[in-house]
Amino acid sequence: MAAASCLDPDLVREVLECPICLETYNQDQLRPKLLQCGHSVCRQCLEKLLASTINGVRCPFCSKVSRMSSISQLADNLTVLKIIDCASSCGSAAGLMCKSCKNRLPRQYCCDCSVVLCDACKVEGHQHQGHTVQTIRTAAEQRRKDLGGRLTSLRDTMANIQKKKAAIDSVSKSLRLKYKAVQQEYARAELQLQEELGRSRRAFAASLAEVEKLNSQILEEQTYLLNIAEVQVVSRCDYLTMRIKQTDTALLEEAGGNDEEELDVKSNLPVLLKLQEPELVKTENPQSLDMGQLTTKQCTVNTDEEDGQELAAAPPLSPPPLPL
Numbered sequence: 001m002a003a004a005s006c007l008d009p010d011l012v013r014e015v016l017e018c019p020i021c022l023e024t025y026n027q028d029q030l031r032p033k034l035l036q037c038g039h040s041v042c043r044q045c046l047e048k049l050l051a052s053t054i055n056g057v058r059c060p061f062c063s064k065v066s067r068m069s070s071i072s073q074l075a076d077n078l079t080v081l082k083i084i085d086c087a088s089s090c091g092s093a094a095g096l097m098c099k100s101c102k103n104r105l106p107r108q109y110c111c112d113c114s115v116v117l118c119d120a121c122k123v124e125g126h127q128h129q130g131h132t133v134q135t136i137r138t139a140a141e142q143r144r145k146d147l148g149g150r151l152t153s154l155r156d157t158m159a160n161i162q163k164k165k166a167a168i169d170s171v172s173k174s175l176r177l178k179y180k181a182v183q184q185e186y187a188r189a190e191l192q193l194q195e196e197l198g199r200s201r202r203a204f205a206a207s208l209a210e211v212e213k214l215n216s217q218i219l220e221e222q223t224y225l226l227n228i229a230e231v232q233v234v235s236r237c238d239y240l241t242m243r244i245k246q247t248d249t250a251l252l253e254e255a256g257g258n259d260e261e262e263l264d265v266k267s268n269l270p271v272l273l274k275l276q277e278p279e280l281v282k283t284e285n286p287q288s289l290d291m292g293q294l295t296t297k298q299c300t301v302n303t304d305e306e307d308g309q310e311l312a313a314a315p316p317l318s319p320p321p322l323p324l
């Protein structure tokens, strides 16, 4: 069939059919005979023409008269014979011929049997059976139209697929941007929290240093006072020891108020120290160090719409909690 589809069937018919009886030439009764004008008719038709004239045959195409008295005076159309011979020997003739009689060139097509038929075969076995028979040209046009329709439909489908692919591409790109934005937002919140923690730590350290300073001032002051009292007590002890060791006379000679005088140290010793004991009271603020949780919202993408790639922006049900 491939070979047949390359050849214009009308052209093939013009070459291989007798233009008078419309039968396909063969090697016998329908042998192609070449008229003097160059046109061909079959032997059978030529005999009929010759029977009705006296000294020549008028060409049915160009009206030129080929002068002769016997068919044997006209040559065979060897080119046509060669084609017929070749076609029947290499088998491709079967592809060109009527599928029913395999003898004549087809002009008709049976839509029910999907075969090409010659005019003689189309009635018997097809039209009589109620089959739909069209000329090959009409059937081919119909088929061409069907195929064209299917092609158009496939091209539409392809365009639709490409549009959807583009929409998905675009959505994917837009989602990637959103992932990045959310991540950056988290990083910013983290940085802010770190700054806040630093501020808090510095304030805490300053308060603690203040307490430490106040406490050590009090303690140093008291230590200083105790040192002085200690020195006083030691020197008094030394004096009294020395007095005890003196001779009786000397001890009694210097009787007087001096060594009777008691050193009033006790009343000056510290009893109550007012100090600051540090204690950490934690703020109730952060239950944990979660800066935020990821929430998502349902979004639908319509790949059929032009702007389907833009994510439908509905406000989120719960905004991400950022304790800052």
Ligand SMILES: [Zn+2]
Residues within 6 Å of the ligand: 018, 019, 020, 021, 022, 023, 041, 042, 043, 044, 045, 046
């Ligand atoms: Zn003929």
Ligand SMILES: [Zn+2]
Residues within 6 Å of the ligand: 035, 037, 038, 039, 059, 060, 061, 062, 063, 064
């Ligand atoms: Zn002619």
Ligand SMILES: [Zn+2]
Residues within 6 Å of the ligand: 098, 099, 100, 101, 102, 103, 104, 117, 118, 119, 120, 121
């Ligand atoms: Zn046939």
Ligand SMILES: [Zn+2]
Residues within 6 Å of the ligand: 110, 111, 112, 113, 114, 125, 126, 127, 131
């Ligand atoms: Zn049929």
